[in-house]
Amino acid sequence: MTNTMKPEFTIRNYTQKEMASHYSTTTKTFRRWLHRAKADLGPKIGNSYSPRQVKRIVEALGEPE
Secondary structure, eight states: OOOOOOOOOOOSOEEHHHHHHHTTSOHHHHHHHHHHHTOOOOOOBTTEEOHHHHHHHHHHHOOOO
């Protein structure tokens, strides 16, 4: 018997490319979604979103599939 349940999304540091991949879209579309959702993320530090920012993204866009 195989396990068909998907693993739960983990809140941690993610790059923009990783987040777009989790939402099954391109980075350009992902940025547009964030802009339209008016997600107040603050500036990225380095190349990735902090766990706090990822949590806000998930609150704005819903949990990725």
